[in-house]
Amino acid sequence: QSALTQPASVSGSPGQSITISCTGTSSDVGGHDFVSWYQQHPGKAPKFMIYDVNKRPSGVSDRFSGSKSGNTASLTISGLQGDDEADYYCCSYAIGSTWVFGGGTKLTVL
Amino acid sequence: EVQLVQSGAEVKKPGESLRISCKGSGYGFTNYLITWVRQMPGKGLEWMGRIDPSDSSTTYSPSFQGHVTISVDKSITTAYLQWSSLEASDSGLYFCARLFGPQYGSNWIDPWGQGTLVTVSS
Numbered sequence: 001q002s003a004l005t006q007p008a009s010v011s012g013s014p015g016q017s018i019t020i021s022c023t024g025t026s027s028d029v030g031g032h033d034f035v036s037w038y039q040q041h042p043g044k045a046p047k048f049m050i051y052d053v054n055k056r057p058s059g060v061s062d063r064f065s066g067s068k069s070g071n072t073a074s075l076t077i078s079g080l081q082g083d084d085e086a087d088y089y090c091c092s093y094a095i096g097s098t099w100v101f102g103g104g105t106k107l108t109v110l
Numbered sequence: 111e112v113q114l115v116q117s118g119a120e121v122k123k124p125g126e127s128l129r130i131s132c133k134g135s136g137y138g139f140t141n142y143l144i145t146w147v148r149q150m151p152g153k154g155l156e157w158m159g160r161i162d163p164s165d166s167s168t169t170y171s172p173s174f175q176g177h178v179t180i181s182v183d184k185s186i187t188t189a190y191l192q193w194s195s196l197e198a199s200d201s202g203l204y205f206c207a208r209l210f211g212p213q214y215g216s217n218w219i220d221p222w223g224q225g226t227l228v229t230v231s232s
Contacts, residue, residue: 001172003154034217038155045205046155048220057220089155091219093212097169099145104154 004029004090004102011108017078020105022090023071028100030071034093037066037075040104041086049088050075077107085109112136114144114206114223121229122196129192130226132206139187140164143209145219146180146191150202160209161189196230203227 005023012018022029022037029035033053038046048057050066053073063078073092077084090102117131132144145160159170161180168180182189189206207222 003156032212034212036218038219040155045222045225046207046219047222048218051218052216055216057218087154091155091157093217098171099157099160099209100171101147101155101157 001094001098001100004092004100006088006090006102006105008103009106009108011110012080013110014080014082016080017076018080018107019077020075020088020090020107022073022075022092022102024073024092024094024100025071028092028094029068029073029090031095032093033068035066035068035073036091037064038089038091039086040089046089080109082109112208112221114208114221116204116206116223116226119227119229121231123232124196124198124230126196126230127192127194128196128228129190130204130228132189132191132223134187134189134208137208140184143211144180144182144189145207145209146178146189147205147207147222148174148202149205149225155205158191158204160211163187163189196228198230198232201228201230 037050040046053068054066094100140163143160146158148156158174161168163182163184203225207219
C-alpha cells in the first residue's frame with residue numbers, strides 16, 4: 001500500500017489560484033469517489049476540507065474545491081489568502097477496506 | 111460539541127509497552143469508526159488502522175499490522191492504540207479521529223484529536 005503521490009510544494013500569490021494533485025491507482029483514487037482533503041497548520045491537528053471528491057463540509061470556504069479524473073484527484077484553492085499557507089493531504093479509501101494518505105503538499109503564499 | 115480528547119505525551123524506552131487513549135464525546139460513539147494516524151517528525155500523515163466501536167472489528171494498514179493493536183471500550187467511549195514492545199522508530203505524533211466509512215455512501219475523517227506525542231529513546 002503506497003502513499004498517494006502529491007507534489008512536495010506549490011506556491012502562489014495572494015488572490016491567485018493553485019491546484020494540488022493527488023495521484024493513486026485504480027485500487028484507491030480511481031476505484032470510487034471517496035477522496036477527501038485535509039489542511040494542517042504547523043503544530044495543529046488536520047482539518048477536514050473536502051470529502052467525496054468535491055463536497056465541502058459546513059464552514060469551509062467555497063474558495064476550496066475538489067475534482068477527480070481517472071486515478072488523479074485535485075484540490076483547487078482560489079483567491080489565495082495568507083492563512084491558506086499550510087500542508088495539504090489527500091486521503092482515499094482503498095482496497096481491503098483500508099485508507100491511504102498522500103505524502104502531503106506544502107503550500108506557500110508568496 | 112463533538113470532540114476526541116487524547117491522553118498526554120509519553121516518554122518510553124525501547125522494549126517497553128505503551129497504551130495511549132482517545133475519548134470521544136458529543137456523538138453516538140458506536141455509530142462511527144475510529145481511526146489512528148501517525149505523523150513522524152517533519153513528515154506526512156500515515157493511516158495506521160481503524161476500529162468499529164460497535165463490534166470491535168479492526169482493519170490495519172499492512173505497514174502497521176502486527177506491530178500495534180487498536181482496541182476500544184465502548185462503555186467509556188474510549189479507543190486505544192497500544193504497543194507491546196516499542197522501538198525508537200515508533201517515536202512520533204499519533205492522532206485519533208472519527209471516521210465515517212463508505213458503507214453509508216460517504217467518507218470523511220472529522221474531528222481529529224489533539225495528538226499524542228510518543229518519544230522512544232534509551
